[in-house]
Amino acid sequence: MVYRSVRILSNAGRWARRTPVEARRRAFGAAYVAAVEAIRRELPEDAWYLLVPPKNSEETGWAVWLRHDLAPRRPILIESWAGGRGLRTVDGAAAPRWVRWTVLPGDGGAPLLLTREEALARLRARGGS
């Protein structure tokens, strides 16, 4: 425990020289952090948004981690967008019409902020279900 504590202390000494943004880049990746910062600038804090997770979100925690990083912005999870029925929530109901923004995985998994229509067009172009 002495060795482990000293190792953590010395590691903390290296991290102490980093700014909070640099530390987050180091922990979560530069592309992800830049994308999150861009969305935070664009989306007001009291806004609602539709969150479209990738297929492996349960394993990677993509949706829950992004929700944390965008909080207190309020998410509504989208479970499917297939069959021409538009964006559907967990219970199969249509996503509320008054929610204008959508966040979905862009290239390389970094989140992307689009309007609802743009998001739907992109998802259809990808042919996702």
Place this chain on the structure above:
Amino acid sequence: MTAELLTGALAAASLFLGAGLGLTLCLPGFATAGLAGRLGFAWLLGVAWIGLFLYAASHVAHLPLDGPLVFLAAFPPLAAGLAAAVRLLVLRRWRAPAPRAARRPLRTLGWVALSLFAVLVSSAVLAHALTHPLEDWDGRMTWTAQAMFVRDAGTVDAAVLRFPKSFVSHPRYPLLMPLAQIAALEAAGSDDERIVRVLYALFFPALVLLILEAGRRWAGSRAALLTALALLTIPWIPFDLEGGAIGAYSDLPLACFFGGGLLLLLRGRPRATDGVAAGLLLAAALLTKNEGLPEVLIALALAALSAGLALVRRRRAGRSRALATALAGVLCLAALWLLVSWRSAIPNRYDELYFETFSLASYARNLASPRPFTTIPVIALRMLNRRLWDLFWWLAPVLFVAAAPAFRRPPTAYLAAAAAVPLLVAWSAYAQVPAAAYYATVTWDRLLLQGCVPVLGLFAVGVRRLLHHFPRARRISASTSGFPSIRSRWG
């Protein structure tokens, strides 16, 4: 790391410690606690008081959750504590120092080693918290996300929690720790999540101090020292990201609240104010995690049993134990009402749905299923893994075999019953889920942590017995302990 971050973290820590010290000065039961015990309880009572105050003020009185409300929460205990301190000074009623035993170099060396070790491990936890972003799963998924939603809404009844379509994991999980996060950030005047991490990190030294106090009361100061040293050798509790003090899980705060409340209620002759302090801690346990409810129930049941036995045997301690238990019970009932009332407007979703699918018949049927047995290899591998628990679970059974505490003597049987609760919770939970081995992998260590105060209390009683096997130790213990025997203390 900047000066702004450090001053913010100091302001946040002072908020809880100041309020808690105020409470320990007001409540006369803490007059006999050592400095370590007083500091440990001060941290726990400070977090419990501020969290409970904010919860009730927001849900019941609909006051906005902001800086002034946090100040309002801290002011009464701070002012009352200050008045109590001045009164004690004026009346010159500071407790006269107990007659000191002759200094023994070996014993002094032991305390110095313990202090240095505790400072080193706690500093490592604190340094990690001050320099790294929050990276643990539950902290980001549940506790810190909830804190941000509630802080933005200015109320625990936030629309985002109540709106059935919003994506909030475990929206009905109790909010005491998220409220403590909000109080820390308001005190620091900051949004920096590293300040939140400091709040969780400081529960580790609080646990060490609590174990020292518990060991001292239940087994004497030498056994307490060795037990605290044993705690400091366990890597999982301070350093595991998914449940330890460097994460933002609620299991460590729950372990401290439950253990602290139990310690106060299992005193030989508790004062009424011990009942109030225990009630605050157990109410905080109830509002920290769902598992808090069975743990609080068993703590109250054990306290009631000890009071009942003392009353039947016509011992004088019976009345004081009954009064303390009743006061603690009233506070816990109020907390339960608050929890039920707050939850009633929140539709459950993104949760494991344990309660929605619960039926007594299926529960009883599943209890007899072989599923929990499939977890035994996972549990054994984790407990005996030196990277997680070092040698603790190798040594503890040996200690109990070599120096089994006498179960007929209090508080051994009570501690054993309290230590078993998280394990029973685990057993019954693993019996209900199909992937029991997976659940054991992600929950078992945290359930062990929740019961660590009674477990380490039992460990201390075993260490005390072991020390008494050695003639020299017995001689030293008899001449220096200054603590009445467990039997006489339980009268």
